[in-house]
Each structure stands twice: as structure tokens, then as C-alpha cells.
Amino acid sequence: MKLLEDRIISEGRVKPGDVLKVDSFINHRMDIQLFNEMGREWKRIFDGVPINKILTIEASGIGIAAIAAQYFNASVVFAKKTRTINLDGELYVSSVESFTHQCTYSVVVSKKFIVPSDNILIIDDFLANGSAVTALMDIIGQAGASLAGVGIAIEKGYMPGGRLLRDMGIRVESLAIIDSMDPVSGNITFRRN
Ligand code: 5GP
Numbered sequence: 001m002k003l004l005e006d007r008i009i010s011e012g013r014v015k016p017g018d019v020l021k022v023d024s025f026i027n028h029r030m031d032i033q034l035f036n037e038m039g040r041e042w043k044r045i046f047d048g049v050p051i052n053k054i055l056t057i058e059a060s061g062i063g064i065a066a067i068a069a070q071y072f073n074a075s076v077v078f079a080k081k082t083r084t085i086n087l088d089g090e091l092y093v094s095s096v097e098s099f100t101h102q103c104t105y106s107v108v109v110s111k112k113f114i115v116p117s118d119n120i121l122i123i124d125d126f127l128a129n130g131s132a133v134t135a136l137m138d139i140i141g142q143a144g145a146s147l148a149g150v151g152i153a154i155e156k157g158y159m160p161g162g163r164l165l166r167d168m169g170i171r172v173e174s175l176a177i178i179d180s181m182d183p184v185s186g187n188i189t190f191r192r193n
Pocket of ligand 1: 097127
């Protein structure tokens, strides 16, 4: 999606540790007009696919998912990050290896909010190793619900997450796929289909 790629080129900053900072339009300040175009694009891509719920992960996925949900007429559930788990049987629990913070944390979703009849689109800001998406898929599986696909804003295409998921037969639709990014020059290249 050219609009997103242009913003990444003009405002994205490549940080040591293979982190792309997009604080000025996604991760801190949220550009709602851009989110709106992203939502419209996912709707175009997933047109005709039954989707009644969007599942994302706090915090950065929430804004994107909320705007996209308006196009799908879907509700949004976000997995909460937690250190302590009250295992009272009311929650679906999975774990994520954080790419940006290099630690493992739990994510939980109340059993009330995902049911077997749900057709779920997962949305997140980044795809790197695939740990966040895999945890959300695990929760969908625990609930006996169906995964309709995965919508990602920025995929780091040189990392294994995208291939891992697509090799499992999952439909992953990323709006920008980065092929390389160099922390020294700041150069970013995108995959062209
Ligand atoms: P994964 O679980 O696929 O390894 O990483 C995806 C998660 O890590 C996303 O939810 C996102 O928050 C974070 N992440 C991964 N790479 C980046 C990055 O380059 N920049 C930012 N801002 N977040 C990232």
C-alpha cells in the first residue's frame, strides 16, 4: 500500500536491534486518516470473507483494529498482556515472546468474548517472528472459533513470521512488506509483487 510505504520512508526510523520506529503515525501518535485507508484496504482484500470479529493485542493493535472494524461491521477484542494470571477458568491464556522487549509475557482473553461461531480476522501493527499472531491463533483455537485471516500493517519480510504462517495455509495480508532495513544508512526497501 503506497500510502503506508511513503509514510514509512518519510517518517520511519530504523533503530538498533532491528526495530522500525513509527511513533509519529502508528505507535504513539495515531494517524486516523491513514488507519482509515488501511481499514478500507483490508476490507477490499478480504471482501466476501465472513468476518464478525477482529482480534488484536494491546496496545498498538487496538487503534488500527478499531478503525478497520468499522469497514467489517465487526466488534474488536484485544488480548491483554499480563504478568500474573488468575487461573479461574474464565480466561484463554497464551504466551508471547516479545520482539521489542525480549521477554516472554502472557496474553489473556475472557472466554465470554470469543465463541465457537466467531469468524475472526487477526490484526496487528507488525509481523516479525510471528509470536504475537501465533498466540492469538492459539486463543482462537482454544475457543473453537475460526480464523478468517491475518491483516498486518508492516511485515518485516526478511524475518520468519510471514513464511511460518503462510506455510500453515493462513492468509496473511500485509499492507507493507519490508525486504531490508539498514540501521546505519536508514535505507528501507519494500517487497514488490
Ligand atoms: P512478532 O511477535 O511477530 O515477533 O512481533 C510482532 C510484535 O512485536 C508486534 O505486536 C509489534 O508490537 C512488535 N514489533 C516487532 N517488530 C517491530 C518493529 O520493528 N517496530 C515496532 N514498533 N514494533 C515491532
